Amino acid sequence: YQQALKHNPQLHHALAHLIHQKQHICDWKDLDIQITQLRNVLKQHQNAQIAPFAFIAMPGTSAEEQLLCANQWATQQFSSLIPFKNEVALVQPKHAKQKIRIAYLSADFRLHPLAFLITELLDQHDRSTFEIIAYSHGIDDKSEERQRIKNAVDLFVDIHLLSDVEAAKHMRELRIDLLIDLTGYTKNSRSGIIALKPTPISINWLGFPGTMGTLDGESLFNYILVDNTIAPDPQYFSEQCLYLPCYQPNNQSRPQAEAGERSNHQLPAGAFVFCCFNQTFKITAEVYATWMRILKQVPNSVLWLLDCNPWAKNNLIETAKKVGIAADRIIFAPRVSIAQHIARQQHADLFLDTLPYNAHTTASDALWMGLPVLTCMGETFSSRVCASILKNLSLNDLITDNLADYETLAVALAHDKNKLLALKQTLLTHHNQLFNSVRFTQHLESIYLNVYNKKLIL
Incomplete structure (x- = not known):
C-alpha cells in the first residue's frame, strides 16, 4: 500500500x-x-x-463521519444493482405460508463466535408464529457448530454460489417477511442482496457495529437492532433504531475445555494478570500507553495478550521496553480452540478493554468465565458495546468514560482484592441477566411482531 x-x-x-x-x-x-x-x-x-469496517476502528472517527463513510460505500458497492430491483420485484412467490417467515443471512454459520451468540436463539423461536430460515453465504467447514445451526432452523439454504440477484429472487419466491443481515460490512459481506429489496422488512444486526448507510436516496436497511447504551442518539443511523434491553444475544452455555495450570500458559504464580484478548487492530497507541502505566503502578503484574501475528508481537514488546516495562511482563497467548481459549481465561484477574473498538463477543466470553471486564465507553457504536453488556450484568462500576479514570480503576482493583471479589460476585449473581437466550428471544420476537404488524397496516 x-x-x-x-x-x-x-x-x-x-x-x-x-x-x-x-x-x-x-x-x-x-x-x-x-x-x-x-x-x-x-x-x-x-x-x-x-471500507466502513476499517474506518470504525480508527481512533478519532466520529459517528457522523462513520455514517458518511457507510453512505458512500453503499453507493459505490451497490448502485450497479439498482436496475435489477424491478426484475426481483416481478418474481412471483411460489410457496404458500401460514407463519411469519424470518430469514437470517450470514457468512458465519460455522465455527465462529457468531455461533455461540445465536444458535440457541434460532432454536428457541416460537414455531407457532414464526418459520426460521438461514441463508448461508460462507464456507461449509463441516463443524458441529454449523450442524447445530442447521438443526436449529426450519430451512437452511446455502447461497454462496448464487449471485446477489439469484439469492434475492430465491427470497422472493420463498416469501420471506423479515430479512436479518448478521454480517453487514464485515468479511464476506453480501449486503448487496438487501439492496435488491427482496423482502418487505430488512434489519441490520450484530455482525457490523454501525450503520449500513443509504442507497439511492433511502436507507439500505429499514431497521437496526440496538439498545439505549449503544445508540442513545439515533441521528447518525440511516436505519430506524429498534431497541432491545441488550443488543447482544448469548447462548446460555459456551464450549468447555480444561484450563490447565497457570504455568501451562507461561503465567507467573502469584502475579496479578491483566489481559486483553481483542485482536491487535483494536489496540491503539493511547490505550497501550495506558496499559504500560497500569503495569508500572502494579509491580507484581503481567499483561496477557493474544498472539495475533509476529509483527504486532514484536512492536508491542519493543514499545513496552521503551517505557521501561520488561519484555517478560508482556505474555502472548497462542491460538488454540475456542473452548480452550475460553477456559484459560479463568487464570486472568482483570480484562482490560480497548477503545474505540471494544471487545464484543470477546467480552461476553470473558464474563461467561467469571472474568471482570473494565471498559472505557466512547461516543460511537463500536465503543459502547462492552458498556451495554456490563450494564446488563449490573456491573456499571466497571464502565468509565475516559482513559484517566480507566487507568485509576484498573490500578485500584489490582490493589483491592475484596473489591475485585465483590465484582466477581455481582457477575455471578446477575449472570442470568445476559446469558438467557429464552428471555432474549422473547424480547426479539416482540420487536419482530411490531415491525411486521406495522408493515401490514401500511
Whole structure:
C-alpha cells in the first residue's frame, strides 16, 4: 500500500487499507497523521472507497463521519444493482405460508463466535408464529457448530454460489417477511442482496457495529437492532433504531475445555494478570500507553495478550521496553480452540478493554468465565458495546468514560482484592441477566411482531 501511494497519492482506498494493516501490526508511527488525512479525504471525495469496517476502528472517527463513510460505500458497492430491483420485484412467490417467515443471512454459520451468540436463539423461536430460515453465504467447514445451526432452523439454504440477484429472487419466491443481515460490512459481506429489496422488512444486526448507510436516496436497511447504551442518539443511523434491553444475544452455555495450570500458559504464580484478548487492530497507541502505566503502578503484574501475528508481537514488546516495562511482563497467548481459549481465561484477574473498538463477543466470553471486564465507553457504536453488556450484568462500576479514570480503576482493583471479589460476585449473581437466550428471544420476537404488524397496516 505504501508503494501504491507513492505512485499515486490519490489511491484513497490504499490509504485506508494501509492504516488498517498498520493497526493489525501495531505500527503506530504517523498513524494519527494518516487517519486525519483519510478523514479529510472522506469529506472531500465521494468516491474514495473507504471500507466502513476499517474506518470504525480508527481512533478519532466520529459517528457522523462513520455514517458518511457507510453512505458512500453503499453507493459505490451497490448502485450497479439498482436496475435489477424491478426484475426481483416481478418474481412471483411460489410457496404458500401460514407463519411469519424470518430469514437470517450470514457468512458465519460455522465455527465462529457468531455461533455461540445465536444458535440457541434460532432454536428457541416460537414455531407457532414464526418459520426460521438461514441463508448461508460462507464456507461449509463441516463443524458441529454449523450442524447445530442447521438443526436449529426450519430451512437452511446455502447461497454462496448464487449471485446477489439469484439469492434475492430465491427470497422472493420463498416469501420471506423479515430479512436479518448478521454480517453487514464485515468479511464476506453480501449486503448487496438487501439492496435488491427482496423482502418487505430488512434489519441490520450484530455482525457490523454501525450503520449500513443509504442507497439511492433511502436507507439500505429499514431497521437496526440496538439498545439505549449503544445508540442513545439515533441521528447518525440511516436505519430506524429498534431497541432491545441488550443488543447482544448469548447462548446460555459456551464450549468447555480444561484450563490447565497457570504455568501451562507461561503465567507467573502469584502475579496479578491483566489481559486483553481483542485482536491487535483494536489496540491503539493511547490505550497501550495506558496499559504500560497500569503495569508500572502494579509491580507484581503481567499483561496477557493474544498472539495475533509476529509483527504486532514484536512492536508491542519493543514499545513496552521503551517505557521501561520488561519484555517478560508482556505474555502472548497462542491460538488454540475456542473452548480452550475460553477456559484459560479463568487464570486472568482483570480484562482490560480497548477503545474505540471494544471487545464484543470477546467480552461476553470473558464474563461467561467469571472474568471482570473494565471498559472505557466512547461516543460511537463500536465503543459502547462492552458498556451495554456490563450494564446488563449490573456491573456499571466497571464502565468509565475516559482513559484517566480507566487507568485509576484498573490500578485500584489490582490493589483491592475484596473489591475485585465483590465484582466477581455481582457477575455471578446477575449472570442470568445476559446469558438467557429464552428471555432474549422473547424480547426479539416482540420487536419482530411490531415491525411486521406495522408493515401490514401500511
